[in-house]
Amino acid sequence: MLDLRQMKTFVADPLVIARADGVWYEDVHGKRYLDGLSGIFVVTVGHNNRRVIEAMRDQLDQVAFTPPLHATNLPALQLVEKLAEILPGDLNTVKLMSSGSEATEAAMKMARQYHRQTGHPQKYKIISRYWGYHGATFGALSATGTVRRKWMFEPTLQGFVHVWPPTCYRCPFGLSYPGCGIRCATIVEDTIQLEGPETVAGLILEPIGNTGGIVTPPPEYLPLLRRICDRYNVLLIFDEIITGFGRTGQMFAAQTFDTLPDILCMGKGITSGYAPLAALACRDHVAAAFWGEEEDQVEFADGHTYGGNPLSCAAGLASIAEIIERDLPRRARELGGQLLHRLEAVQELGVVGEIRGRGLLIGVEFVRDTRTKERFPADAKLGLRVGRRALAKGLILRFDPDWIAFAPPLVISEAELDLMMDIFTESVQEALAE
Ligand SMILES: Cc1ncc(COP(=O)(O)O)c(C=O)c1O
Incomplete structure (x- = not known):
């Protein structure tokens, strides 16, 4: 199929x-x-692309799999270093996975665990947008706002709230940009207040949405959402699985729209398709919540067998080198x-x-x-x-x-x-x- x-x-x-x-x-x-x-x-x-192919061939001669519970490997280390270098701001901590759905799902789990470990255990709700697509697994699908992709599996998970995306061409509020006060962003603040700020963990969105026809926000939208999330201690999660790696004219759409999320999800273009690979990056204040003594059990409770796979990482490194050098x-x-x-x-x-x-x-x-x-x-x-x-x-x-x-x-x-x-x-x- x-x-x-x-x-x-x-x-x-x-x-x-x-x-x-x-x-x-x-x-x-x-x-x-x-x-x-x-x-x-x-x-x-x-x-x-010969460079990516040769890099994968060379890696196959070294090691194709390393034990994820016990070790990492050289291409994985080089890749996370490279990602931290090219990502904006202090998005310095990276977790490697294999598919975009794994990355968005992990980002939402990370938001919940972060709040548990920073004194706000009742924060669990995730706000996302209608038309958004975040993947096929149940958590990612629950955040997804395209009914055509999910009605047959409903009910999806509890704790997911959807808001209208920025569609200036057909403003659902009957307003016109720029005199609208960016209502599509301020409605997120209203939603957080109505849901109870003490219950909202994160806001996940694609900076430019694919479903719905390349839904593109006005320049003020994402910076305004950043300020709203800061006001209510809600983690802002960018799903850059489509927009990452140069597609929007900067390495990440976070740079195109000059807005730093707390967690950024990557996939697709990270290896240019030569091997399955995805990742999330989080900022220093988020990463700090997961650093502690063994007995504290604060490590991020998420993992997948193929995360940090050396072959995929070698492909990712070579592809990113091409993007940068060219x-x-x-x-x-x-x-x-x-x-x-x-x-x-x-x-x-x-x-x-x-x-x-x-x-x-x-x-x-x-x-x-x-x-x-x-x-x-x-x-x-x-x-x-x-x-x-x-x-x-x-x-x-x-x-x-x-x-x-x-x-x-x-x-x-x-x-x-x-x-x-x-x-x-x-x-x-x-x-x-x-
Ligand atoms: C924006 C976005 N997020 C997440 C995903 C899920 O990625 P994957 O299909 O690799 O699981 C996709 C896939 O199309 C996507 O476009």
């Missing part, structure tokens, strides 16, 4: 990939596909500009309601009427039709009934980006002519 796909549909015309290089996949029939989505927001340094965050900023410029022409087709995102994480919301923001009828599914046409033409994008997202590898060339936008533009034109 593929992820979140109806297999009856997939097996009718399955895409089976045989190899990949740079931003290109090739399927078993020799057809080439431009990877406009970095796999799924993962392959930052592109496919078939200054891929700058590339994301520059090419993001080129992408936005190409979207101007698409706007002339009269169906682009809003363009959102930063760097090479850009989303387009389709509307029937750009003046009134009226949506297409539910059965029109323009985004799906555009995405499927693009796929048939050899371009992989993230698509939904009402929006499309672009997130190519940060090593994409200007010419390849132009080609991606040519195919996209043609696909919109054809879908509208259907």
Whole structure:
């Protein structure tokens, strides 16, 4: 079974990939596909990167697994040092895991344990946002705010509260930016007060949300949430599983939005997909709560067999070295500009309601009427039709009934980006002519 796909549909015309290089996949029939989505927001340094591959080969010759209860290993040590160096502020303590769901789940567990060990044992609730996606395991799914992904498993866990995300294009409060007082942020303060500040442990969110169409906050939003969390001793957790490692034009979206969280979750782009790896980093005041004598039992009560796996860490180190040496965050900023410029022409087709995102994480919301923001009828599914046409033409994008997202590898060339936008533009034109 593929992820979140109806297999009856997939097996009718399955895409089976045989190899990949740079931003290109090739399927078993020799057809080439431009990877406009970095796999799924993962392959930052592109496919078939020789440096990452060689680093993994070399590591295999040294050691492929070390005993997680007894020891660490050299690539794991080098990786956590490198992460502490590139992460903003005092996000200096790192825990390594294998998947994004493990990282967000661990971050929420860390928030609860932190408060237990710092004199606030009754703080347990986690606030998150509608449309947010934090993973497939039960805790991560409980924080997730996309009902389509969870209704079949409900009830999910208790102690999770959802708030509306920042959607200026369609403000649920009927307000307009910038005169709105950033109500989508101040409502979090109201929520904390209504829930009882003594019960709220953490606020988890993606700085830019994928589900909902690259939900991008106004610049004041995250700094304001930072101040609200400080006021109520609520840990601010950034899920940077998509936005980390250069995607938004800085190494982390925390830097793009100039806001330091207490815990930051990483995954996907950390190895560019060459091996499973994820991590969380926490600030010094959080880490201090877990440092003590053996008999105090204050160590973080979380672990996974493959956390700190040497092979994954070797891949992560090599991928991060590529991102830094080739200054891929700058590339994301520059090419993001080129992408936005190409979207101007698409706007002339009269169906682009809003363009959102930063760097090479850009989303387009389709509307029937750009003046009134009226949506297409539910059965029109323009985004799906555009995405499927693009796929048939050899371009992989993230698509939904009402929006499309672009997130190519940060090593994409200007010419390849132009080609991606040519195919996209043609696909919109054809879908509208259907
Ligand atoms: C923002 C975000 N958080 C968490 C996850 C979960 O990561 P994983 O699928 O590696 O468990 C994802 C996966 O798509 C994600 O996009």
